[in-house]
Each structure stands twice: as structure tokens, then as C-alpha cells.
Amino acid sequence: MGQGLEAAIVAVGQSRYVRRPEPGETTHTFIRDAILAALADAGMAASEIDGLAVTSFSLAPDVAIDLAWRLGLSLRWLHQDTNGGSSAMNMLGHAARGVHCGAARNILVVAGDATGLAGYAKIAANYxxxxxxxxxxxxxxxxxxxxxxxxxxxxxxxxxxxxxxxxxxxxxxxxxxxxxxxxxxxxxxxxxxxxxxxxxxPLTRYDCVPVVAGAQAIILTRPDAARGPHAPVHIxxxxxxxxxxxxxxxxxxxxxxxxxxxxxxxxxxxxxxxxxxxxxxxxxxxxxxxxxxxxxxxxxxxxxxxxxxxxxxxxxxxxxxxxxxxxxxxxxxxxxxxxxxxxxxxxxxxxxxxxxxxxxxxxxxxxxxxxxxxxxxxxxxxxxxx
Amino acid sequence: MTPGVTVWRCTACGSLFFPRRLLCATCHSPDFAEAQAVAARIEEITEIRHVLGQTHWAPRRLANVRTADGLAFTVGLLDGSQEGEEIALFQDGTAPFGRRLKESAA
Incomplete structure (x- = not known):
């Protein structure tokens, strides 16, 4: 992938980050909130999204297609990454290539989790x-x-x-x-x-990341098709x-x-x-x-x-x-x-x-x-x- | 708890592994023979003093150890053995442990 790649990030969105979710707040709702924020940031309608990539430790038993369904997104490009701390970067690469190759026009990349402390401990022991x-x-x-x-x-x-x-x-x-x-x-x-x-x-409290609930989303599109309010960021x-x-x-x-x-x-x-x-x-x-x-x-x-x-x-x-x-x-x-x-x-x-x-x-x-x-x-x- | 930790030696090239692999990372042979690692030297130690979601946690000591063959893995320490010491290895189910050689002999 070189400078000729025709793909850019045009929008970002974030849910709130909390140590302890309120009743009714789940991984799915945090992801939804981040997606809505990203769409608003892009000035884009959900119907314009034709690609979706997601990663989460706590989406199960749902997978990417379930999320697409719950979000009402009809897609022609779908990806789910399961590689932990590098999942977001993997999704970015796949999405950039997907846009570059014309597999999709506008790809939404989202990541979120709301494991709770007990849920995180269970994941950590069964990683x-x-x-x-x-x-x-x-x-x-x-x-x-x-x-x-x-x-x-x-x-x-x-x-x-x-x-x-x-x-x-x-x-x-x-x-x-x-x-x-x-x-x-x-x-x-x-x-x-x-x-x-x-x-x-030798790890003390401040060396260890605090587990929170929250989600992030970004939207990729072709730079020449970007029409949102923010300058495209080239990959x-x-x-x-x-x-x-x-x-x-x-x-x-x-x-x-x-x-x-x-x-x-x-x-x-x-x-x-x-x-x-x-x-x-x-x-x-x-x-x-x-x-x-x-x-x-x-x-x-x-x-x-x-x-x-x-x-x-x-x-x-x-x-x-x-x-x-x-x-x-x-x-x-x-x-x-x-x-x-x-x-x-x-x-x-x-x-x-x-x-x-x-x-x-x-x-x-x-x-x-x-x-x-x-x-x-x-x-x-x-x-x-x- | 049984003496020694089961490790796997590639029968084609002799490379040692723990945990077990499906193919040898050196020559990609699928053939392994079990071997016993009975001793190793402690390279680093940590004490797990707090675990998320646990309110009554008893601290545990873990160590990164290396056998004379150069195989490195993580063990639970059963005593106060220190960095640089050689320890005897044990296995409880699939979990490797270690303690001082002298105490093991006693």
C-alpha cells in the first residue's frame, strides 16, 4: 500500500466512556452511539454506508452480520476482526483496501466493549x-x-x-x-x-489500563468523493x-x-x-x-x-x-x-x-x-x- | 502435582516447545515427542497482588524461567525462590510450577 491508495478517513465518532455502564447500556448501545456520532460527523446518512467492519470482545453471540441487521445496514462489504489490540489497525487496512478497490464506497469501522469488570476478568482468564x-x-x-x-x-x-x-x-x-x-x-x-x-x-495502578465501557467509530471513503465538513485524512x-x-x-x-x-x-x-x-x-x-x-x-x-x-x-x-x-x-x-x-x-x-x-x-x-x-x-x- | 513439566521436542529438527504446537516453528514438521523439563533457572519474578473483580485474593508469585536447553515459559512459584536461582519443575494438570531444588530434594 503506497501513496497511490485512494482511501481516506473522513469522520470520527465516539460514545461516552464510563467505568460502569448504566442499566440498559450494552456493547451494542455503545457501538450504536459511536456510529451515530460518526455519521453526524460525516454529514452522512446511514443508508450511504455500504461497508462495515467491527471488533469487540463482548459482541458475542452476535457477529458482524447481526450488528448490520440491528443497525438496519444493507452492505456489500463486511468484516470482523478478532485480533485484540491490533484489530482496529487491521480493520483500517482492510477497509482502506476495500474502498481503494471499489468493494465499497463508504465503510464504517467500529469498535466497542462493555464487558464490566467481571466480564473482563472472565475474558482475561480464557483469552x-x-x-x-x-x-x-x-x-x-x-x-x-x-x-x-x-x-x-x-x-x-x-x-x-x-x-x-x-x-x-x-x-x-x-x-x-x-x-x-x-x-x-x-x-x-x-x-x-x-x-x-x-x-x-513492578506494575502499579497507573501502569495498568482502567477497564471502561465505550465505543469508537470512523468512516472511510474515497478522497475524491469526500463531501463532509472535515479535511480527508489520507492513509x-x-x-x-x-x-x-x-x-x-x-x-x-x-x-x-x-x-x-x-x-x-x-x-x-x-x-x-x-x-x-x-x-x-x-x-x-x-x-x-x-x-x-x-x-x-x-x-x-x-x-x-x-x-x-x-x-x-x-x-x-x-x-x-x-x-x-x-x-x-x-x-x-x-x-x-x-x-x-x-x-x-x-x-x-x-x-x-x-x-x-x-x-x-x-x-x-x-x-x-x-x-x-x-x-x-x-x-x-x-x-x-x- | 507430578515432577517435571511436559514439553514437546520436534522429532525432525530437535526444537523444543511449550506450549505444544501443531507444526514445528523451525521446520514445520508435525511430529513431536514428549519430553520432561525437570529444572530451569528463574529470569524474572512477579507477584500478582491484585486481580480485577477479586476481593479475597491471596497474592501469587509467577516467574519466567529458562531451561538449560533455552526453552522459556511461565511457572507458578511454590516458595520464596529468587531471580537467578535454579528451581525444580512440577506440573499440576496443564499448569507448570517450580520450587527450589534443595527443598524439592528434601
């Missing part, structure tokens, strides 16, 4: 067969247990201190304070970060990686390392041209790992990058507050939030958190913890139409 057979019986506590070990490994390998991760949590909380959708907006100090209760050593390149190392590595590199050079080359610009980055932040360690793999930490000094680029300079990374402060409505929807934020930034619609003159963004997805770490990774490069 896949390896988890239910070999991890859950140990009392691994879901992904926190897995990424606590990865984080310790990263700290040893790169000489990181606990406070290095704190810079990320604090910076993202500062961004979240400017995002009315974020569930946590109060300022966070380093003292509070370091004093937070331990969840799974310059999308790349994906699945099971790149068969879980035989240490989890400190992601599948992004396999395609980063190709990604930048396809887009025609490099890491230095990025104004805004939405990096999938299921855990701070994985944000640093993805930035490293993207080539955005050229000297490989993760600690210095955390302290200086994120902590001191407030490099625009996860400007919506990230999942760590805005909340994670299931891994799939969290990934779409990062894409949505990049679009808002590039369209100059990010309100108080707007990055001046933002023209190019990178968004990533990472997830599907197969056993010792995630098995999927993806990234997209987005550019505002000039």
Missing part, C-alpha cells in the same frame, strides 16, 4: 487455550501478570527505573485533562505514581505483523520491527516527519518497545527518551490521554481510539490538546497475548490532505 491451560491456573491475573514480567525484562535490558515509566503516565494524564471523554483527568504527580498500590510487580501506509517470532524471543521487540522500514518507505516520509503519535498503550513498556521498533528512539536509549522526550518535552504521544488515562473499552476499541485521535489532530479538531500544525501522524496497534507477550502488531501512517 486463548494457552492462557486457560497454562497461565490462568497459576493465578496470573490476566495480562498484568504477563506484562509485569516483560516490564522487568525491559528494565533490566535497558537499565530503566520505575520513574521512567512514570513520565509516560504523568504526560498522558496531562493530555487526558484536555480530553472530555477521558475517564481520569486529574493531574498525576511522580510522587503519586511511585506511591500507587502495586498490582503485579499513506498500513503494515501488519502476526506471530513474527513464534514467542521465541523476549517480548522486548514487536512485530513492528519486521515492517518499519517498509512502512516509512511506502509513505514517503520518515519518523522525523511525525507530528502526532498514537502508540497502543496497554502497558508503558510496550509503548517504548513500539517507539523503538518504529525508529522513533534513534539512539535506543529508552530511559532518556522517557525522561526527556516524554517527560520534559511532552512529545505529542497519545494526546487523548491514551488508554492509561482515557480508559480501555476492551483492547480492540482502545486501538481505534488512537486512530480517531490522530484524525482529530490532523483535522485540527482536537480542542485544547490540539498540536499546532499537525500534518502527519503514526498510529499503532499491539496485542493478542499468545503466551509470554503479544503476537500481533500493526501501524498506519496518516497525513492531512494538503
Amino acid at each position: 486463548n487455550r494457552a492462557t486457560s491451560d497454562h497461565l490462568a491456573p497459576l493465578g496470573h491475573g490476566g495480562p498484568n501478570g504477563v506484562y509485569s514480567l516483560v516490564t522487568t525484562r525491559q528494565m533490566k535490558a535497558y537499565g530503566l527505573e520505575k520513574s521512567d515509566y512514570g513520565h509516560m503516565a504523568i504526560a498522558q494524564r496531562d493530555w487526558a485533562a484536555k480530553n472530555p471523554f477521558a475517564v481520569y483527568r486529574d493531574p498525576l504527580t511522580m510522587d503519586a505514581y511511585l506511591a500507587a498500590p502495586m498490582v503485579a510487580d 499513506r501506509a498500513v503494515r501488519n505483523s502476526f506471530n513474527f517470532d513464534n514467542q521465541r524471543g523476549d517480548g522486548l521487540r514487536t512485530g513492528i520491527s519486521t515492517f518499519a522500514d517498509d512502512l516509512w518507505e511506502a509513505a514517503g516520509f520518515g519518523p522525523d516527519a511525525i507530528d502526532v503519535a498514537s502508540i497502543y498503550d496497554d502497558y508503558p513498556a510496550m509503548v517504548l518497545a513500539q517507539l523503538l521498533d518504529l525508529g522513533m528512539i534513534p539512539d535506543g536509549d529508552l530511559g532518556r527518551f522517557a525522561r526527556e522526550a516524554i517527560g520534559r518535552d511532552r512529545r505529542p504521544i497519545n494526546t487523548w490521554g491514551g488508554m492509561m488515562s482515557a480508559g480501555q473499552p476492551g483492547g480492540p476499541a482502545g486501538g481505534l481510539n488512537g486512530i480517531s485521535e490522530a484524525v482529530l489532530q490532523l483535522q485540527g479538531r482536537a480542542g485544547a490538546r490540539q498540536v499546532a500544525g499537525a500534518r502527519r501522524a503514526v498510529a499503532t496497534g499491539y496485542g493478542m497475548t499468545l503466551y509470554r507477550y503479544g503476537g500481533t502488531a500493526a501501524a498506519a501512517l496518516l497525513e492531512r490532505a494538503s
